[in-house]
Amino acid sequence: MKTNRRDFIKISSAGVAVAAITPPLVKWASASAKSNSEISEDGLRRTPTYCEVCFWKCAGWVYTDENNNIKKIIGHEDDPHCNGRLCPRGTGGVGMYSDEDRLKKPMIRTNVRGKQEFKEVSWDEALDYVAEKMQKIKRKYGPECVALFNHGTGGKQFSHMLNAYGSANVSAPSYGQCRGPREVGFVGTFGESIGSPEPCDIRDTKCLVLIGSHLGENMHNGPVQEMAEAIDRGASIITVDPRFSTAASKSKFWLPIKPATDNALLLAWIHVLIYEGWFDKEFVEKYTYGFEDLKKHVKNMTPEWAYGITTIKPDVIRKTAKEMFNASPSVIIHPGRHATWYGDDTQRSRLMAMLNALLGSWGQRGGFYKPEKVKVPSFPHPDYPKPTKSWRDAFPDKYKLAGLALSNAMCEATIPTVERECSFRAWIVYGTNLIKTLPDRKTTLKAIQSLDLIVVIDTMPAEITGYADVIFPECTYLERYDFVRASQHRDPYLALRMPAVPPKYDSKPGWWIAKELGLKLGLEEYFKYESIEEVLDWQLKEAGSSLEEMKKLGVKKYDRKYDDLFFTEGLPEMIFNTPTGKIELYSNQFAAAGYDPLPNYTKHMEPPQGFYRLIYGRAPMHTFGRTANNENLTDLMDENSCWINPRVANEWGLKNDQYIWLKNQDDVVSTFPIKVRVTERIRWDSIYMVHGFGHNNKKMTRAHGKGASDSELITRVIVDPIMGGTGMRGNFVTFLVNDPKKEVVS
Amino acid sequence: MRYAMAIDTKKCVGCSDCVVACQTENEVPIGYCRDWIVEVTDGTYPELELEIRSERCNHCDNSPCVRCCPTGASHYSDGGSVLVTHNKCIGCGACVSSCPYDARYSHPKGYVDKCTFCNHRVKKGQQPACVSVCPTRCMYFGDLEDPNSEVSKIMKLRKYKTLAPEAGTKPQVFYLI
Numbered sequence: 001m002k003t004n005r006r007d008f009i010k011i012s013s014a015g016v017a018v019a020a021i022t023p024p025l026v027k028w029a030s031a032s033a034k035s036n037s038e039i040s041e042d043g044l045r046r047t048p049t050y051c052e053v054c055f056w057k058c059a060g061w062v063y064t065d066e067n068n069n070i071k072k073i074i075g076h077e078d079d080p081h082c083n084g085r086l087c088p089r090g091t092g093g094v095g096m097y098s099d100e101d102r103l104k105k106p107m108i109r110t111n112v113r114g115k116q117e118f119k120e121v122s123w124d125e126a127l128d129y130v131a132e133k134m135q136k137i138k139r140k141y142g143p144e145c146v147a148l149f150n151h152g153t154g155g156k157q158f159s160h161m162l163n164a165y166g167s168a169n170v171s172a173p174s175y176g177q178c179r180g181p182r183e184v185g186f187v188g189t190f191g192e193s194i195g196s197p198e199p200c201d202i203r204d205t206k207c208l209v210l211i212g213s214h215l216g217e218n219m220h221n222g223p224v225q226e227m228a229e230a231i232d233r234g235a236s237i238i239t240v241d242p243r244f245s246t247a248a249s250k251s252k253f254w255l256p257i258k259p260a261t262d263n264a265l266l267l268a269w270i271h272v273l274i275y276e277g278w279f280d281k282e283f284v285e286k287y288t289y290g291f292e293d294l295k296k297h298v299k300n301m302t303p304e305w306a307y308g309i310t311t312i313k314p315d316v317i318r319k320t321a322k323e324m325f326n327a328s329p330s331v332i333i334h335p336g337r338h339a340t341w342y343g344d345d346t347q348r349s350r351l352m353a354m355l356n357a358l359l360g361s362w363g364q365r366g367g368f369y370k371p372e373k374v375k376v377p378s379f380p381h382p383d384y385p386k387p388t389k390s391w392r393d394a395f396p397d398k399y400k401l402a403g404l405a406l407s408n409a410m411c412e413a414t415i416p417t418v419e420r421e422c423s424f425r426a427w428i429v430y431g432t433n434l435i436k437t438l439p440d441r442k443t444t445l446k447a448i449q450s451l452d453l454i455v456v457i458d459t460m461p462a463e464i465t466g467y468a469d470v471i472f473p474e475c476t477y478l479e480r481y482d483f484v485r486a487s488q489h490r491d492p493y494l495a496l497r498m499p500a501v502p503p504k505y506d507s508k509p510g511w512w513i514a515k516e517l518g519l520k521l522g523l524e525e526y527f528k529y530e531s532i533e534e535v536l537d538w539q540l541k542e543a544g545s546s547l548e549e550m551k552k553l554g555v556k557k558y559d560r561k562y563d564d565l566f567f568t569e570g571l572p573e574m575i576f577n578t579p580t581g582k583i584e585l586y587s588n589q590f591a592a593a594g595y596d597p598l599p600n601y602t603k604h605m606e607p608p609q610g611f612y613r614l615i616y617g618r619a620p621m622h623t624f625g626r627t628a629n630n631e632n633l634t635d636l637m638d639e640n641s642c643w644i645n646p647r648v649a650n651e652w653g654l655k656n657d658q659y660i661w662l663k664n665q666d667d668v669v670s671t672f673p674i675k676v677r678v679t680e681r682i683r684w685d686s687i688y689m690v691h692g693f694g695h696n697n698k699k700m701t702r703a704h705g706k707g708a709s710d711s712e713l714i715t716r717v718i719v720d721p722i723m724g725g726t727g728m729r730g731n732f733v734t735f736l737v738n739d740p741k742k743e744v745v746s
Numbered sequence: 747m748r749y750a751m752a753i754d755t756k757k758c759v760g761c762s763d764c765v766v767a768c769q770t771e772n773e774v775p776i777g778y779c780r781d782w783i784v785e786v787t788d789g790t791y792p793e794l795e796l797e798i799r800s801e802r803c804n805h806c807d808n809s810p811c812v813r814c815c816p817t818g819a820s821h822y823s824d825g826g827s828v829l830v831t832h833n834k835c836i837g838c839g840a841c842v843s844s845c846p847y848d849a850r851y852s853h854p855k856g857y858v859d860k861c862t863f864c865n866h867r868v869k870k871g872q873q874p875a876c877v878s879v880c881p882t883r884c885m886y887f888g889d890l891e892d893p894n895s896e897v898s899k900i901m902k903l904r905k906y907k908t909l910a911p912e913a914g915t916k917p918q919v920f921y922l923i
Contacts, residue, residue, distance in 0.1 A: 072770045075879070085881045088763040091770065216759030221881055228757040228882035244787075246759050249796035256792045620761035632769065635776050636762045645791065680791045 048554030052477035058082035062500035092632030103473035104505035131520035154510030171405035185349020191577030202226035207327030244681035268306035278325035280360030290586020330366025343718030343727035347599035371488035399724030435463035480509035611732035628703035639707035674708035749825035764876035771875035804917030811841035
C-alpha cells in the first residue's frame with residue numbers, strides 16, 4: 001500500500017499528471033522579494049533555521065550578538081508553518097542549546113547496560129568501536145540485523161548510512177506509536193494518506209470536528225493559529241473528549257464521551273447523516289464506492305443505540321450531525337495526529353474519513369485541500385544494496401496494511417525466538433527516547449539486553465542513553481545544517497536550517513556523524529562530499545534555488561504546479577488511488593486481508609472497581625519528554641499533575657496539590673509521585689496526565705523525578721491488527737496515597 | 747496617547763508563548779516573569795466554562811504602585827505606561843504589596859521589575875514581544891485615543907472586562923469576552 005502523499009488525479013489532465021512523482025520545480029517565486037538583510041536593526045545577526053523542538057518544524061530566524069550569544073528566535077514571516085509566530089517551545093528553543101546537562105563528549109559504556117557508567121572517548125575511538133561491531137554483525141548475521149529507530153530531521157542522515165550498509169530496517173515511533181492508524185485509515189478510504197502538516201483548511205472552515213484531538217494543548221502551530229482564525233470567523237467547533245480540553249472550551253458542542261467508545265458515536269453520526277439525507281448526494285454518487293453497503297451496515301446504529309454506549313444523548317448526536325451537514329462541504333472531521341488508542345484505531349480513522357466523504361469535504365474550501373511540496377532530489381549515490389531480510393519476516397501474517405516500519409514490531413523482533421533465523425543484533429537510536437516512547441517497557445528492556453550493540457545519537461541524556469554502548473553527542477538544531485525542509489502545504493515551500501552558532505562542547509552534527517561512520521564502514525561511494533553544504537547546494541540548485549540564496553531567504557515559496565488547491569468547477573472527473581478508483585466506504589482490500597470491510601464498534605475493557613482509565617496528552621510548552629529539561633520551558637511547567645474529578649477525589653479524600661503514586665492494573669507503580677489536580681474538567685471514570693514527565697535519568701538535573709511517567713504505566717498494549725499500531729489507552733490506574741517504597745520497609 | 751492592550755479570551759489557548767517571548771526579549775531571569783497565564787474553570791461537569799487569560803501589569807490610570815513608591819522610581823511614562831526606573835528603585839517592595847494584580851516582582855539585582863508594554867520596542871514602532879509572537883493573535887496593542895488603532899477597533903466590536911475593577915485602579919489591559 002502506498003503511503004506517499006499523492007496528488008489528486010484528474011482524468012481530464014490524464015497521462016503525465018498521473019505520475020506520482022513530480023519533476024523538480026524550477027519556477028521562481030514572486031514573493032519573498034523584500035530583502036532579508038543578515039544584520040537586524042538591533043545590531044544582531046540573524047540566521048535562518050527551522051525548529052526541531054517538535055515535528056512541526058516552523059521556520060525562524062535566530063538572532064545572535066557579536067559574541068555568538070543567541071538572543072532570541074523569531075518565526076519566519078514567510079513561513080506557512082508559523083506565519084512569523086513560533087510557539088512557546090520554538091521561542092524557548094534556545095534552552096536546548098544552553099542546557100548544561102547536554103551530552104558533551106562521545107562515550108563508551110564501562111559497565112552493564114542500564115548502569116550509567118561511561119568513559120569519555122575521542123570521536124575516532126567511538127566511531128571505530130561502532131564500525132567494528134557493525135562489520136562483525138554484518139559478517140555473522142547480515143546487515144539487515146541492524147535497526148534504526150529515529151525521530152526528527154537528522155534521522156535521514158542515518159537511514160542513508162544504514163541503507164548503504166545494507167539494511168532497510170528503519171522505523172520511526174511516530175508511525176506505530178502515533179499517527180500510523182490515521183494514515184492507513186485514510187489511505188484505505190481516499191487512497192491518500194494525510195501527511196504533515198495535515199491538509200486541513202481550518203482557517204476557512206465553518207465546522208471543525210475534533211475527535212479526541214486537543215489542538216491548543218498539542219501546540220501544532222499552524223492548525224492552532226488557524227483554529228483561532230476560524231473562531232474569529234464564527235466557525236463552530238465540535239469536540240469529542242472525555243476531558244474538557246482547551247479546544248472543548250472553545251467549542252459550541254463538547255461531547256464528553258465515555259472513553260473507548262468513539263466508533264459507536266462515529267457510526268451513529270453516519271447513521272443520522274445517511275438516514276436523514278444529510279449528506280452530499282452528488283459527491284457520494286460520483287466518488288464513493290459501497291454506499292449502499294454502508295447504509296445497510298449502520299441501519300441499526302441509531303443515536304439511541306450509541307447513547308447506551310457513549311453516554312452522549314441522542315439529540316446531541318443528531319444536533320451535531322446537523323451542524324456538520326449545515327456547514328458542509330466546509331467541514332473538517334479532523335484526522336487527529338496521535339491515533340494509537342484502543343487497537344481499533346485504523347477503523348476509527350476509516351470512520352472519520354467516511355464522514356468527510358459523506359459530507360463532501362474532500363477537495364473543498366474549509367475542508368481538505370490538495371497539498372503540494374517541492375521535490376528535492378537525493379544527492380547522487382550508487383544504488384543501495386538489496387536487503388534480503390526485513391522486520392516484516394518476523395510477522396508473516398500480521399499487520400498486513402502497515403505502510404511503514406513499526407518500531408514496536410522491530411523491538412519485538414529483537415528478542416530471539418527459536419523459530420526466527422535472525423533477530424536484530426544492533427540498534428541505532430537517533431533522537432528518540434525509546435524507553436519512554438514505546439509502551440510495554442518490559443519488552444523494550446528485554447530486547448535491549450539481547451543486543452550486541454546499541455548506539456544512541458542525541459543532544460540530551462535520557463533513559464535510553466543509560467542503555468547505550470556508545471553515545472554520540474549531536475549538536476542542537478541551532479548549531480547545525482540539516483536537509484532542507486520541503487513539506488507539503490497550500491503552496492510548496494523550502495526552508496533552510498543552518499548553524500547560527502558553532503557546536504558547543506565536542507558535539508557534532510548528525511550529517512557528520514553519519515558520514516564518518518559510513519566512511520569507517522567502507523561506504524565511501526555513498527558519501528562523496530566534503531560537507532553537507534555541498535549536498536545542500538546541489539539539491540537546492542536542482543530545485544531551482546541555491547544555498548547562497550536560501551541563506552538569505554531562509555524560506556522560499558514556489559508557485560503551485562497544479563492550480564487545484566480545491567476542486568474548482570463543481571466536482572471534476574476524478575480517480576482516487578484506491579483499487580476501485582473511488583473513495584471506498586466499503587473496502588474490498590480490507591476484506592481480502594481479513595479485516596472488516598466496514599468498521600464496527602468493538603467493546604473495550606472497562607476499568608475495574610477503584611481504577612480509572614489513564615488518559616494522557618500534551619501541554620503546549622512541552623514536546624514529549626524532549627523538552628523536560630529545557631530551562632526556559634520547565635520554568636513554565638516543570639511537572640505534570642493528575643487530573644481527578646472532584647467526586648472521585650472526594651471518595652478518596654484527595655486534595656489539590658497532594659502527591660500520590662499511581663498503580664496500574666498490572667501492579668506497576670509510578671516511580672515518582674504526581675501532584676493531584678482536582679478538576680471538573682475530567683470524567684469520573686478517567687484520569688488525565690501530560691505525557692513526558694517522571695524522568696529517572698539523574699543526568700537530567702531539572703527533569704529528574706519531576707512528575708510521573710504515563711508511559712511506565714502503559715503496560716497493556718492493544719495492538720491494531722490491521723497495521724500494528726500500539727493502542728495505549730487501555731490502561732487503568734488507582735491511587736496510592738503513601739509512598740509505596742516506605743510501605744515495603746515498614 | 748493612551749497605550750492599552752486587549753486580550754481575546756475566546757482565542758487564547760494558554761500556550762505561554764507570551765511568557766517565554768517576554769522572558770527572552772526582556773532578559774527576565776529564569777524563575778521570574780512579567781506576564782503569566784491564568785485559567786479559570788467555572789461550573790460543574792459537564793456544564794463547564796473555561797476562561798484563559800494572559801495577565802501582566804495593567805498599566806493602571808490610577809496606579810497604587812506609583813502612589814506608594816517612596817523614591818519616584820515607579821512613574822507614569824509616555825502613553826500612560828507605568829514604568830520603574832531601576833536605578834531610582836531601592837527595592838523596598840511597597841509597590842509589590844500594593845498591586846492588586848501581583849504584577850511586580852523583586853529582581854535578583856535588587857530592583858522591582860514588571861511589564862513595560864515593551865516600551866523599547868514600541869518606540870521603534872514594533873509591537874510588544876508578547877503580542878508579536880502570540881500564535882493565536884489574541885492580543886491587540888495600541889493607542890486607545892487613536893480610533894484606528896487595532897486595540898480601539900477591536901474594543902468597539904467586542905464586549906470586554908477588566909480585572910478587579912473594584913480596586914479602582916482603572917486598568918488599561920482589557921479582556922475580550
